[in-house]
Amino acid sequence: MMYDIIFIGSGHAAWHGAQTLARAGKKVALVEANKVAGTCTNFGCNAKILLDGPAEMMHHLHHYHGIGINDTPDIIWPELMAYKHQVIDPLSDGLAKMLSVDGIDIIAGHAQFIDPQTITVGDVQYQADQFVIATGQRPAKLPITGAELTHDSTDFLDLPEMPKSMVFIGAGYIAMEFASIAHAAGSQVTLIEYGNRALNGFDADYAQQVVTDMSAKGIQFNFGQAVASVTALDNGQYAVATAQGQRFEAEYVMDTTGRVANIDGLGLDTIGVAYDRQGVLVNDHLQTNVPNIYASGDVISKLIARLTPTATFESHYIARVLLGDPAPITYPVVPTVAFTLPRVAQVGVTPDEAAKRDDLQVIEIPYGQVMRFQTLNDTHAAIKIVLNQKQQLVGAALIGDFAPEVINALVPVINKHYTSDDLKNQIFAFPTHTGIVLPMIANYLA
Numbered sequence: 001m002m003y004d005i006i007f008i009g010s011g012h013a014a015w016h017g018a019q020t021l022a023r024a025g026k027k028v029a030l031v032e033a034n035k036v037a038g039t040c041t042n043f044g045c046n047a048k049i050l051l052d053g054p055a056e057m058m059h060h061l062h063h064y065h066g067i068g069i070n071d072t073p074d075i076i077w078p079e080l081m082a083y084k085h086q087v088i089d090p091l092s093d094g095l096a097k098m099l100s101v102d103g104i105d106i107i108a109g110h111a112q113f114i115d116p117q118t119i120t121v122g123d124v125q126y127q128a129d130q131f132v133i134a135t136g137q138r139p140a141k142l143p144i145t146g147a148e149l150t151h152d153s154t155d156f157l158d159l160p161e162m163p164k165s166m167v168f169i170g171a172g173y174i175a176m177e178f179a180s181i182a183h184a185a186g187s188q189v190t191l192i193e194y195g196n197r198a199l200n201g202f203d204a205d206y207a208q209q210v211v212t213d214m215s216a217k218g219i220q221f222n223f224g225q226a227v228a229s230v231t232a233l234d235n236g237q238y239a240v241a242t243a244q245g246q247r248f249e250a251e252y253v254m255d256t257t258g259r260v261a262n263i264d265g266l267g268l269d270t271i272g273v274a275y276d277r278q279g280v281l282v283n284d285h286l287q288t289n290v291p292n293i294y295a296s297g298d299v300i301s302k303l304i305a306r307l308t309p310t311a312t313f314e315s316h317y318i319a320r321v322l323l324g325d326p327a328p329i330t331y332p333v334v335p336t337v338a339f340t341l342p343r344v345a346q347v348g349v350t351p352d353e354a355a356k357r358d359d360l361q362v363i364e365i366p367y368g369q370v371m372r373f374q375t376l377n378d379t380h381a382a383i384k385i386v387l388n389q390k391q392q393l394v395g396a397a398l399i400g401d402f403a404p405e406v407i408n409a410l411v412p413v414i415n416k417h418y419t420s421d422d423l424k425n426q427i428f429a430f431p432t433h434t435g436i437v438l439p440m441i442a443n444y445l446a
């Protein structure tokens with residue numbers, strides 16, 4: 001079968017661009033080895049935020065302890081999991097049907113290149129003028145004794161019952177988000193992190209505040225400990241031992257130590273596509289060293305954050321390139337959020353980077369204390385803004401329950417170089433978080 005373009009993978013890095021190309025008259029196929037729609041839809045963002053919902057509500061209620069509410073309800077995990085299946089399970093077929101309306105073929109199976117114009121999926125060969133590698137990442141497995149006894153994010157998002165106790169190896173995005181959910185659902189949670197802090201990449205003060213808040217709720221943190229082995233015990237529990245000599249026991253052990261690119265078995269060496277340990281190497285047109293082969297999304301070796309919005313952006317960009325637009329890719333600022341309780345978020349230049357530069361200044365606005373009653377007693381809510389010498393906003397870090405919404409409101413302020421008047425000449429609803437924070441920021445802009 002001959003196509004104009006074949007995407008390998010069907011996640012956000014693939015299907016947005018595939019749709020644009022098909023609607024422009026190209027003959028397009030997606031090859032998918034697992035569930036159509038990829039990680040975010042089936043095993044990532046969507047399922048996570050659904051399971052986080054009641055935990056987030058309980059966290060909000062917790063702010064009223066002692067000022068109006070005594071107790072918080074319990075999460076009935078099996079019911080919540082049934083709801084997750086009801087909402088998430090149909091999404092994959094739904095997307096497949098939507099893509100078929102545009103005439104896009106979906107080929108089920110694992111793709112492997114045999115030459116730059118040909119892949120095999122099972123016993124069948126498919127040819128295309130151009131290919132897009134959009135195969136994403138999978139959970140890493142620590143190379144330790146007992147690695148096979150550990151579970152990953154996909155297992156967690158399908159747990160029929162919440163285990164009574166859990167150890168998370170690592171304190172990155174997934175460990176911190178899932179630990180918050182597991183704790184709210186009644187599990188006794190322990191995190192073991194090799195480094196000396198959690199949420200690497202987020203503002204150090206705010207990450208520490210999240211650790212302090214989670215610790216106050218009863219989650220245990222152990223830093224500077226590298227997990228060296230996991231052993232099954234006779235009592236059905238697992239022992240997790242660290243190289244530093246500590247030992248922890250739990251009913252369930254999560255390996256949340258990162259993700260690795262899905263490039264094995266793709267035949268990249270056969271056709272000479274260059275890659276490194278982080279993924280497929282591309283130029284500023286997301287083109288590999290083999291000219292008719294592009295890469296998109298998490299599988300790219302890149303400094304830009306591996307997130308759904310960046311995968312989507314890259315997918316749209318590749319469609320434009322394949323339709324003849326010669327412009328290199330330029331990324332706008334990328335907001336990132338850790339859906340911990342409380343949430344943390346970041347966009348643009350970080351306060352840590354700004355502190356190392358003479359031309360940037362950092363100003364902290366602790367808006368949770370100023371507006372504590374309007375803001376649901378979220379007393380630690382705060383924002384650090386980064387300004388350049390023209391007093392334009394170039395970055396921000398936030399902590400607080402509404403950080404994910406506030407950070408989005410800052411994206412155009414940065415991208416469009418808003419002035420103070422640009423903000424003050426607009427009317428925002430009040431009392432809302434963005435309606436409080438944006439006018440505060442306006443006071444610091446030129």
Ligand SMILES: Cc1cc2nc3c(=O)[nH]c(=O)nc-3n(C[C@H](O)[C@H](O)[C@H](O)COP(=O)(O)OP(=O)(O)OC[C@H]3O[C@@H](n4cnc5c(N)ncnc54)[C@H](O)[C@@H]3O)c2cc1C
Pocket residue numbers: 008009010011012013014031032033034035037038039040041043044045048109110111112134135136137153174262265266296297298299306307308309311339
């Ligand atoms: C638990 C979790 C939570 C997350 N939460 C968030 C969040 O809140 N916000 C956010 O922005 N991002 C989040 N992410 C990251 C987000 O899911 C990814 O950035 C996004 O899914 C990347 O899209 P992609 O299309 O590049 O890869 P994927 O969605 O992983 O798609 C790649 C697809 O390729 C398929 N594939 C691989 N190899 C082959 C092959 N040889 N042949 C055929 N098919 C193949 C895979 O089966 C997969 O379906 C989360 C990730 C995880 C794991």
Ligand SMILES: NC(=O)c1ccc[n+]([C@@H]2O[C@H](COP(=O)([O-])OP(=O)(O)OC[C@H]3O[C@@H](n4cnc5c(N)ncnc54)[C@H](O)[C@@H]3O)[C@@H](O)[C@H]2O)c1
Pocket residue numbers: 142169170171172173174175177192193194195199200225226227228256257258259305306307336337338339
């Ligand atoms: N909200 C979001 O946007 C979101 C949520 C989840 C995942 N993601 C994506 O998934 C990626 C992977 O997330 P992740 O949490 O698995 O990885 P991560 O890289 O964020 O964190 C892994 C942590 O494990 C630690 N670690 C490594 N080896 C260890 C050992 N032997 N013992 C103890 N600790 C060890 C590391 O020091 C690190 O802190 C993210 O980078 C992001 O791209 C995004």
